Amino acid sequence: MAEDLLQQLVNGVAWGGIYALIALGYTMVYGVLKLINFAHGEVYMVGAMTGYYAARSFGLAGAPSLLGLVATLAASMAVCALLAAIIERVAYRPLRSAPRLAPLITAIGVSLLLQNLGQLVFGADPKFFPPLLESRNVFEVGKLSVSNVQLAVLGTAILLMAALQWIVMRTRFGRAMRAVSFDAQAAALMGVPVDRVILGTFVLGAVLAAAAGVLVGLTNPKIDPLMGVLPGLKAFVAAVLGGIGNIPGAMVGGLLLGVIETFVSGYLSSTYRDAIAFVLLIAILLYKPTGLFGTTQTEKV
């Protein structure tokens, strides 16, 4: 029983790491622009698709290697970074001084555009991600087992989140990002090129989503152009759960959501798996709209 619980926890945390990576993109963009970038789930989809094509063209199908995984991640990140930069430049920047609803609707538009473009370019049929790692259990005690794939997913997620935390807290760009998210005009008065920082934030979020796309290919190899919709929404819930705009909040929110989902499908019914995130969203909005780590911002009058 305890082993079972622990097993669910391990599975949940590995799955939650993927949500956390996606949720970070939502929360960072919200931080600097107060925009929910609903196209973010599609960036994650493009990340998975790019990973699929990259892995095959690198000749990794049937020849798993850690180096191959790293190369696939890099290719996917590069493509998604470019994609996010284009989206920001073309869809959001022209709306910078428009009412907040306009970019939000645009985000939904970009999301739909990418879903359909995805079906056009990649085909609507699902593809199967080549196994980039030879799955084996690295840890086994009784019924509890941890596979190397799970370790790779969680390890990569943790590594990337640590790198992000370092960028945000320790670099000049990170400082500028935090300044812009608090007061963009004051940051401009310090000589911060606000538009470039916003672009950089989109790119940073996209790089993490790309990684999530490849990592998901390792555990759930079936990928298709609509795969970004549900994880995108759930990662948004995870970001809200942690407190939208709060970076550690998105990490914790993602992990927590992964664990909750796994527990629900393990102990209640897997039918409820996809619903629980939205039940959670309603509950947060009702009882703690600022999320776990969010703080109430006083509006200046």
Place this chain on the structure above:
Amino acid sequence: MSAPLLAIEGLEAGYGAIAALRGISLEVRAGEIVTLIGSNGAGKSTLLRAVSGLLRPAAGRIVFDGEDVTAWPPEKIVARGVCQVPEGRRIFSNLSVLENLRMGAFTRRSGEAAALERVLGLFPRLRERLGQAGGTLSGGEQQMLAIGRALMAEPRLLLLDEPSLGLAPLLVAQIFEIVRTINASGTTVVLVEQNAQQALRVAHRAYVIETGSLTLEGPASVLAADPRVRRAYLGEEDE
């Protein structure tokens, strides 16, 4: 006479259909403290926002050190040496005091450590608070941080928007003394103030702005003695 450091010619700017500045022309020479006095809503802050590039003027020119900087992006203007301490201080509450100061040096490529020492020499109180979040400082400390942050860039022209607002009288005197010190070390200052009495005492020259137009200008001491100024801004009753 040498060319002015800052020259504003026929500046018009506004928010939508509302004109906040209706053709302002003024000059600031290197080494001066020039104050701009006027009541709430006269257009003082709008003028500074236009100079800093936060607001695109509808007409007119802004020339800094012989270069037309009208409608330049804010970061380019800062890099040229024009820094603003905005009204209400606008401290980054989520950043530490040290990080706030380092934000001020954002455009610098070198010399940050030396600038930090100079600023902390000017504001010793900030040294004790370096690790604290900016939002935890008192109002006076926040104003010092806001000024110190702008000085981190070692600007040639410092724009101060209502630095005395909301501060206790003792602190107000201290802030104006610091403005004098900053100016004595070679920084040209434009001081926007509602506290006309203090502003006219510290400034070399002054302009009076009313509903978007300049109505008076001259040496600060002359304006301080002008009956119209005394009535409107120094709280003097009619005989």
